[in-house]
Amino acid sequence: MALTPDEVEAYLLYQLGALWGFAHAAGVDLTHVKPHGALYNQAARDPSIARAIARGIVRFRQPLILVGLAGSELIRAGLEMGLPVANEGFPDRGYREDGSLKPRREPGAVLESVEAVCKQALALVQQGIKVDGKWIPVDTLCIHGDHPQAVAFARAVRQSLEAEGVRVSPLPVVIHGNHPA
Numbered sequence: 001m002a003l004t005p006d007e008v009e010a011y012l013l014y015q016l017g018a019l020w021g022f023a024h025a026a027g028v029d030l031t032h033v034k035p036h037g038a039l040y041n042q043a044a045r046d047p048s049i050a051r052a053i054a055r056g057i058v059r060f061r062q063p064l065i066l067v068g069l070a071g072s073e074l075i076r077a078g079l080e081m082g083l084p085v086a087n088e089g090f091p092d093r094g095y096r097e098d099g100s101l102k103p104r105r106e107p108g109a110v111l112e113s114v115e116a117v118c119k120q121a122l123a124l125v126q127q128g129i130k131v132d133g134k135w136i137p138v139d140t141l142c143i144h145g146d147h148p149q150a151v152a153f154a155r156a157v158r159q160s161l162e163a164e165g166v167r168v169s170p171l172p173v174v175i176h177g178n179h180p181a
Contacts, residue, residue: 001038005049005052006052008039008056009053009055009059012033012035012053012056012057013056013060016030016033016056016064020060030062030064031064031065031170031171032064032065032066032086032171033053033057033064033066033067034068035053035068039053040068040069040074041069041100041101043068043072043073043074043077044068044069044072044074045072045073046073047073047076049073050068050072050073050074050076050078051080051081053074054066054074054077054080054081054083055081057078057081058081058082058083063084064083064084065085065086065171066078066083066085066086067086067088067140067171068085068086068087068088069087069088069099069101070087070088070099070128070129070131070136070137071087071099071131071134071136072099072100075087086140087128087129087137087138087139087140088138088139088140088142089121089124089128089129089138089140089141090124090141090142090143090144091117091120091121091124091141091143091153092111092117092144092147092150092153093109093110093111093144094106094109094110095129097130097132098131099129099130099131112149114149114152114156117143117149117153117156118156118157121141121157121160121161122160122161122164124138124141125138125141125166126164139171140171141157143157
């Protein structure tokens with residue numbers, strides 16, 4: 001869908017309100033916001049869409065962590081608006097030199113073996129993501145749930161990180177920005 005920044009902000013507010021209602025009814029808190037799919041990728045590149053998402057979170061008036069591709073426009077927009085942000089990395093995906101994800105149709109875009117995914121997860125946590133020659137730290141990892149091996153990847157990644165002394169913790173513990181978790 002081609003949406004204007006105002007439409008993105010309005011949809012985000014609507015969806016956050018609905019999600020907050022469901023979470024409240026279930027007795028759980030919202031901790032973070034992460035756009036999904038095409039909107040996530042668009043917000044990573046397009047400053048106006050990234051700012052619309054950050055504005056929507058600010059207008060929601062809850063200290064929610066904005067999760068975005070490490071070093072992306074979405075992270076920049078969140079920081080500019082005083083939101084806590086979490087730089088995200090993908091152990092199961094290949095990257096381009098500019099730090100963006102390779103489109104799934106390109107060779108090497110989707111990592112298929114547990115070993116490759118674990119190796120990338122450890123590199124993301126220890127080194128971060130190289131974006132245009134600059135290393136950006138990674139605060140959180142995402143494994144795509146649509147891969148047939150997603151559960152095996154998640155288990156193996158956690159085990160390999162813990163074996164290397166990496167503490168795996170809930171997202172609100174590791175944030176950047178002005179709001180406490």
